[in-house]
Amino acid sequence: MSVTPTTPTETRSWYYRNQQAITPWLFLAPGILFFAVYVIVPIFQSFSISLYEWDGLGTAEYVGLRNYEDLYWEFVDRDAFFVSLKNNVIWLVMYLLAIPAGLFIALFLNQTVTGIRLYKSLFFFPFVISQVVVGLVFSWFYDPTFGLLNSFLGVFGLGPVNVLGNENLVTYGIIFAGLWPQTAYCMILYLTGLNAVDPEQIEAGRLDNAKGLKMLWYIILPQLRPATFIAFVVTIIGALRSFDLISIMTGGGPFGSSRVLAYYMFEVALSEYGFRMGYGAAIAVVLFVIMMGFIAYFLWSMYREEKGAH
Structure with a gap:
């Protein structure tokens, strides 16, 4: 009776035969677990809580979509939710100014200029300080009695x-304060992207007599698309979840004119509105849907561009 010999590969364990495919997932597993527990699960919990009337301590009462109906009528009556949503739109539009500002500062700092390291440190400084410090500095800057703005x-x-x-100026004043560190962040993204720009393409552009804006538009900006995408996503998220500076x-004043959705959610759920957790969760869901809509749009746009390039 003959015995068929087994090859060394067949005698090895299943893990050994599949380790190249499995090992990356083992390294990713802790991160995926933490992401699921602290991000994905709370998202679904927010959806669930928004269907209840709950003060955070007692028994939760199921009310269906009533919290969303209340939000709708607040929007129609131009009440607190309408003001918060309107301010978020203003934040979103104005905050996007940080992207071109960060780009042009990065283009300047990418030059070989005397003292460039000092300039980089000065522009980088707003990114490393706390939002609380930024808020305090600009509160003093805007102070009507001794502030630098009014002295000027x-x-x-x-x-x-x-x-x-001033109810008409307060939102713009806070946004201007937020643009200071956000511009620094976009500048860092673009500085990193400029380091990866292909010098051969720049030389080829110069041979084709591409200078100034033509060089920027046709040669440099296409290579900065990944940095631009990240800058857009981070800036949009920062604008929609603005809370610290307000x-x-x-504190949402004067007369609630500077509140945004994130701050209104805090007020409703944990502050002066009687701990309405379900109502606060409904605001959080609306904010999440708006945020995901913008992010999904940019992801889809980038996917189409990548697909078209290939």
């Missing part, structure tokens, strides 16, 4: 302007 206006004979006390600088 006084040189031209202009009266003091109470930016944070809490520090105005």
